[in-house]
Amino acid sequence: xPEVTQTPSHQVTQMGQEVILRCVPISNHLYFYWYRQILGQxxxxxxxxxxxxxxxxxxxxxDQFSVERPDGSNFTxxxxxxxxEDSAMYFCASSVDIISPxxxxxxxxxxxx
Amino acid sequence: DQQVKxxxxxxxxxxxxxxxxxxxxxxxxxxxxLWYKKYPAEGPTFLxxxxxxxxxxxxxxxxxxxNKSAKHLSLHIVPSQPGDSAVYFCAASAQxxxxxxxxxxxxxxxxxxxxxx
Numbered sequence: 001x002p003e004v005t006q007t008p009s010h011q012v013t014q015m016g017q018e019v020i021l022r023c024v025p026i027s028n029h030l031y032f033y034w035y036r037q038i039l040g041q042x043x044x045x046x047x048x049x050x051x052x053x054x055x056x057x058x059x060x061x062x063d064q065f066s067v068e069r070p071d072g073s074n075f076t077x078x079x080x081x082x083x084x085e086d087s088a089m090y091f092c093a094s095s096v097d098i099i100s101p102x103x104x105x106x107x108x109x110x111x112x113x
Numbered sequence: 114d115q116q117v118k119x120x121x122x123x124x125x126x127x128x129x130x131x132x133x134x135x136x137x138x139x140x141x142x143x144x145x146x147l148w149y150k151k152y153p154a155e156g157p158t159f160l161x162x163x164x165x166x167x168x169x170x171x172x173x174x175x176x177x178x179x180n181k182s183a184k185h186l187s188l189h190i191v192p193s194q195p196g197d198s199a200v201y202f203c204a205a206s207a208q209x210x211x212x213x214x215x216x217x218x219x220x221x222x223x224x225x226x227x228x229x230x
Contacts, residue, residue, distance in 0.1 A: 033216050098214050103159065104156030
């Protein structure tokens with residue numbers, strides 16, 4: 001079964017550094033998402049992306065965050081200047097259309113020191 | 114954010130019996146509900162969904178019930194198997210402005226299900 005793949009599985013970075021988390025969504029999917037889960041907290045929505053633009057974003061997704069689909073297969077999340085509180089598991093997801101369930105990747109654990 | 118709540122942090126069930134996981138929501142704009150299962154070190158895996166025009170949806174051993182007036186949904190697993198042991202998340206969404214997607218999911222905090230052989 002096709003799956004969403006995320007790299008790296010674990011990223012350690014120093015506060016203030018830029019990080020890019022990478023995702024390859026399922027190939028025929030058109031909607032792309034980033035979610036995150038801080039340890040001990042709920043999975044929370046960050047951003048949705050469709051037709052090469054952000055369709056919706058949460059209050060968490062401030063100017064430090066950006067997303068990009070640089071080519072036909074990758075979908076990236078960039079955090080410009082990481083803070084300690086950005087430490088979390090970041091999940092990429094995709095869906096084939098507007099109503100279909102989201103398929104999630106296995107996540108990237110980001111640790112900011 | 115308490116819009117979606119799973120009040121039972123854990124549930125323990127004997128193999129072969131029914132598992133019932135519950136979820137409550139407060140936002141009356143939610144009209145699409147999903148259950149996801151999550152194993153450690155993996156992402157959430159979609160199990161079953163239901164839209165607000167229905168009150169029941171069934172897929173094999175999994176049935177989701179929706180009570181809109183009570184703003185409550187439940188997931189029934191019958192019969193439960195040891196491989197069902199995982200964290201179960203309830204999630205809800207409402208169509209985004211402009212009708213672009215149902216992809217903004219609001220998750221509950223999860224219920225750890227343990228099925229004993």
